[in-house]
Every structure is written in structure tokens, then in C-alpha cells.
Amino acid sequence: MSFAAYRSVLSRPRARQVLLLGLLLRIPIFGTGVLLMLHVVNQLGRSWGEAGLVSAVATIAIAVSGPWRGRLLDKHGLRKVVAPSLVITGSAWAVAPFVGYWPLLVLAGVAGLFVVPIFSVARQGIIAAVPIHERRTALSVDGVAVELAYMSGPAVAVWAGTQWGTAPTLFVVQMLAVLGGGVLWLLDPPLREEGSADDAVALPRASWFRPRFVVLCLAAAASTLVLVGSEVSVVAALQGWGQYALLGLVFAGWGLGSIVGGLTYGALSRGFSPFLLLAGLAVVTMPMALAGSAYTFAALAFVAGLLCAPTITASVEAVSRVVPTAARGEAMGWHGSCMTAGSAAAAPVAGFVIDHGGYQPAILVVSVAGLAVALAGGASALFARRRRLALAA
Structure with a gap:
């Protein structure tokens, strides 16, 4: 066992770039779930069951979007997939924190369908940024980043929501996510290894x-x-x-x-x-x-x-x-x-x-x-x- 492998992974600028963006873009995703439920209960005066429904709709939408957006990444590349996400999720979350329950339910679902596919992007970007013998180490660092986002996202979101209200906090959290997505679009990290043999091949799913x-x-x-x-x-x-x-x-x-x-x-x-x-x-x-x-x-x-x-x-x-x-x-x-x-x-x-x-x-x-x-x-x-x-x- 040697921790020198981490030094090698973190010495690669592209790997550091993707790891940092992956961490920053996941924090709003993990923070939004609990913040959304608190908003429905405290701000909109609805039940916990109704709050759970909004959270479930957003979660299901994100799950449905995964394979679909991933296939688009394979076919069209990062920028053509991320750009619509920024426009649609930015527009949805600019309005969602300030509307009633049913419009919020719809907007949360739409935003979930078009969320920036950061889990897929981060893992592909990390795999592409390191040689195959460092892949497990790089993915382990990404796993730790996910854990940090999972631990910090809800805590930060709930603290901010209690300080400034859930509506403005939801707005700020999601606008920061859009900003992070814009940086991802601008940097456009490669999602495939250089010289990949099937780089330009459209493969049937079967x-x-x-x-x-x-x-x-x-x-x-x-x-x-x-x-x-x-x-x-x-x-x-x-x-x-x-x-x-x-x-x-x-x-x-x-x-x-x-x-x-x-x-x-x-x-x-x-x-x-x-x-x-x-x-x-x-x-x-x-x-x-x-x-x-x-x-x-x-x-x-x-x-x-x-x-x-x-x-x-x-x-x-x-x-x-x-x-x-x-x-x-x-x-x-x-x-x-x-x-x-x-x-x-x-x-x-x-x-x-x-x-x-x-x-x-x-x-x-x-x-x-x-x-x-x-x-x-x-x-x-x-x-x-x-x-x-x-x-x-």
C-alpha cells in the first residue's frame, strides 16, 4: 500500500480540475433535497408528506435523466449537453423558490430532468485524465469528494436556510450551481482518453x-x-x-x-x-x-x-x-x-x-x-x- 499514488494523481492539472468541479457541483445537489423539504413545510405550510412528494419527483427526474443525458454526452460532447442544462435549470430555479406548491413540484421535476450530469461527467473526466494504473486511486479521490459533498451539502443548506430563509437560500444555492456549470462548460474537460480506439464510433446499446x-x-x-x-x-x-x-x-x-x-x-x-x-x-x-x-x-x-x-x-x-x-x-x-x-x-x-x-x-x-x-x-x-x-x- 502506497499513498504516493495520490501525489501522482493530484499532480495532474486536469485531474485536479475535474475533482474540484465535481466536489463543488455536487454540494448543491446534496443540499437541495433537504432544503426543498424544509421550504415546502416551513415556507409553503404544507405537510411532510407533500414535501416528500416534491423531493421524490426531483429524485426520480434526476434518475431518469442519468442514462439519457449520458447518451447525449457520448454523442454530442460536454458543451452541447451542459449548455441547455444551464439555461433550463437556471430558469426553473430562478422562479421555483418564489411560487406555490404545485408550480414548485413541476419546476423541480423539470430542473431534475435537465440537471448538469456531474456524476457522469466527473467520473468520465477523471478516468480520461489519468493512466489506467491510476484509475482506482483517482476514482477513490472522487469517492471521498462525494462523501465530503454529502456531509457538507445538507448541513450548509440547512444552516443558511435557517439564517436567511429557505426561498433565498434555494435561489442562491442553485445559481451557484449554474455558475459552477458555466465554469465546467468553459473548461470543457475531455471525457475520453486520448487516442481511444472507439472514440468516434456510435455503438448500439445491445x-x-x-x-x-x-x-x-x-x-x-x-x-x-x-x-x-x-x-x-x-x-x-x-x-x-x-x-x-x-x-x-x-x-x-x-x-x-x-x-x-x-x-x-x-x-x-x-x-x-x-x-x-x-x-x-x-x-x-x-x-x-x-x-x-x-x-x-x-x-x-x-x-x-x-x-x-x-x-x-x-x-x-x-x-x-x-x-x-x-x-x-x-x-x-x-x-x-x-x-x-x-x-x-x-x-x-x-x-x-x-x-x-x-x-x-x-x-x-x-x-x-x-x-x-x-x-x-x-x-x-x-x-x-x-x-x-x-x-x-
């Missing part, structure tokens, strides 16, 4: 959308099912114990563990199968069901967090290897949408189990589901490898 890719997307969905499902369970437990104020401590432990795990994984001389890491994530999450206080949760969350970023990094790296460069944008879009779908499914699944059995079985249910997907995916990968070897012989 040529790469195959079982190997599908199981990787399922593993990505299962990873967020485990993560978000256990998060929801922790929130329910702390609320029941009257320790809700310590939720930040637990999430800090989780985030710190993920950062440590991500940086360690990127420094390793070799990577691991995403299915093996997903199985490990599911197994180390299970003991959280034994927690009896927020402090125990924080310690166990740190341990579980150690495999969060590595699991996601390994799945992104695997997708980049099994999908041709010319289709990577759409593939990353599908991968991101599956992660979003896993997150979206986690809340109702965990919520149903919590209502009928409590937080402990909820953690076990999402963990077992993740473990089942990992075992099935690992078995399918092993079968496919043996089949290729048999055909080669």
Missing part, C-alpha cells in the same frame, strides 16, 4: 448492455439500499430513544469511516471485486442492529463506513472496464440511476420493517438483501469467467 454490466448496476443499487436503509433505521432508533440531537455524531462517524476506507482502498496495489466489497459492506453493517445508544451507533457506523466508498469506487471502476469508451457516458448514467433507485427503494423498505418490527430487523433486512445481491453477482461473474476460459480452451 453491444455493451449485457449481463456483466447489468449485475454491476444491481450491485450499485444494492449498495445504496444497504447504506440508506441503515441510515433510515438509525434515524428511527435515535428518535425513539430521544437522542435525535446526536444524529450528526453518528453521520460524522459514518462519513469519516468512508473517507478513511476510500483513501486506503485507493492506495492499495490492487483492487477487489465490487461483489466481494458489497458482501463485506452488508456484513459489517449488520452489527449496527446491536447498538443501544448513539455513541455505539457512531462507533459501529465508523466500521461500516470503511467499506462504503470502496464498494462504490470498485463498481464504478468495473463499469469503466466492461463498457467501451464510446458508451461510457450512458453507462455511468445507468450506474448512477441505479444507485438513486436503490436509495429511493431503501426508505420505504426500511420504513415498512421499522413500523412492523423496529429498527433492528430493518438494518438486518437491508443488509441481507445487499448480501444476497453480492452473492448472486459474484456467482454470475465466476460462471461467466469459467465460460470464457472454457471457450478459449
Whole structure:
């Protein structure tokens, strides 16, 4: 294990550029969800259910946009995809914070459909900016950037919203996102490696959308099912114990563990199968069901967090290897949408189990589901490898 690889990655100007832009553009995305719900409840005087509907519409729209916008990136390049995003999302969010509930619902959906595809752009840009032997390290740095954005976005947005009101905060956050998107458009980082063999080839989806890719997307969905499902369970437990104020401590432990795990994984001389890491994530999450206080949760969350970023990094790296460069944008879009779908499914699944059995079985249910997907995916990968070897012989 050597951390010198990080020095090499960060010495590359294009890699630094994409990593920084990726961090800055993700903060508004993570911050907007909770801020939007607070705006609906506090500013518009609606219920939490109605607030959840707005958040769900925006989330579904972003998930739908992933593969579609990714395919456009493959076909037309960054500038032709980002430019309409800036115009449409900028116009939508310039109005949305100052209108009623139903117009807000529509505008949030439209903005979600045309959001700057930063997850796909950042990962493609990072892959293109470094040689293949540094890919895992670079993607690990990006995973840490995602974790930092996930931790800071909601906290900053909620603080600003309580200080200056949710409407002006929503407006400012989204205008900063448009500004960041404008910088991305101006810099136009390459999304493909120089001299890529399939650089100008339009590939039919059937040529790469195959079982190997599908199981990787399922593993990505299962990873967020485990993560978000256990998060929801922790929130329910702390609320029941009257320790809700310590939720930040637990999430800090989780985030710190993920950062440590991500940086360690990127420094390793070799990577691991995403299915093996997903199985490990599911197994180390299970003991959280034994927690009896927020402090125990924080310690166990740190341990579980150690495999969060590595699991996601390994799945992104695997997708980049099994999908041709010319289709990577759409593939990353599908991968991101599956992660979003896993997150979206986690809340109702965990919520149903919590209502009928409590937080402990909820953690076990999402963990077992993740473990089942990992075992099935690992078995399918092993079968496919043996089949290729048999055909080669």
C-alpha cells in the first residue's frame, strides 16, 4: 500500500480540475433535497408528506435523466449537453423558490430532468485524465469528494436556510450551481482518453448492455439500499430513544469511516471485486442492529463506513472496464440511476420493517438483501469467467 499514488494523481492539472468541479457541483445537489423539504413545510405550510412528494419527483427526474443525458454526452460532447442544462435549470430555479406548491413540484421535476450530469461527467473526466494504473486511486479521490459533498451539502443548506430563509437560500444555492456549470462548460474537460480506439464510433446499446454490466448496476443499487436503509433505521432508533440531537455524531462517524476506507482502498496495489466489497459492506453493517445508544451507533457506523466508498469506487471502476469508451457516458448514467433507485427503494423498505418490527430487523433486512445481491453477482461473474476460459480452451 502506497499513498504516493495520490501525489501522482493530484499532480495532474486536469485531474485536479475535474475533482474540484465535481466536489463543488455536487454540494448543491446534496443540499437541495433537504432544503426543498424544509421550504415546502416551513415556507409553503404544507405537510411532510407533500414535501416528500416534491423531493421524490426531483429524485426520480434526476434518475431518469442519468442514462439519457449520458447518451447525449457520448454523442454530442460536454458543451452541447451542459449548455441547455444551464439555461433550463437556471430558469426553473430562478422562479421555483418564489411560487406555490404545485408550480414548485413541476419546476423541480423539470430542473431534475435537465440537471448538469456531474456524476457522469466527473467520473468520465477523471478516468480520461489519468493512466489506467491510476484509475482506482483517482476514482477513490472522487469517492471521498462525494462523501465530503454529502456531509457538507445538507448541513450548509440547512444552516443558511435557517439564517436567511429557505426561498433565498434555494435561489442562491442553485445559481451557484449554474455558475459552477458555466465554469465546467468553459473548461470543457475531455471525457475520453486520448487516442481511444472507439472514440468516434456510435455503438448500439445491445453491444455493451449485457449481463456483466447489468449485475454491476444491481450491485450499485444494492449498495445504496444497504447504506440508506441503515441510515433510515438509525434515524428511527435515535428518535425513539430521544437522542435525535446526536444524529450528526453518528453521520460524522459514518462519513469519516468512508473517507478513511476510500483513501486506503485507493492506495492499495490492487483492487477487489465490487461483489466481494458489497458482501463485506452488508456484513459489517449488520452489527449496527446491536447498538443501544448513539455513541455505539457512531462507533459501529465508523466500521461500516470503511467499506462504503470502496464498494462504490470498485463498481464504478468495473463499469469503466466492461463498457467501451464510446458508451461510457450512458453507462455511468445507468450506474448512477441505479444507485438513486436503490436509495429511493431503501426508505420505504426500511420504513415498512421499522413500523412492523423496529429498527433492528430493518438494518438486518437491508443488509441481507445487499448480501444476497453480492452473492448472486459474484456467482454470475465466476460462471461467466469459467465460460470464457472454457471457450478459449
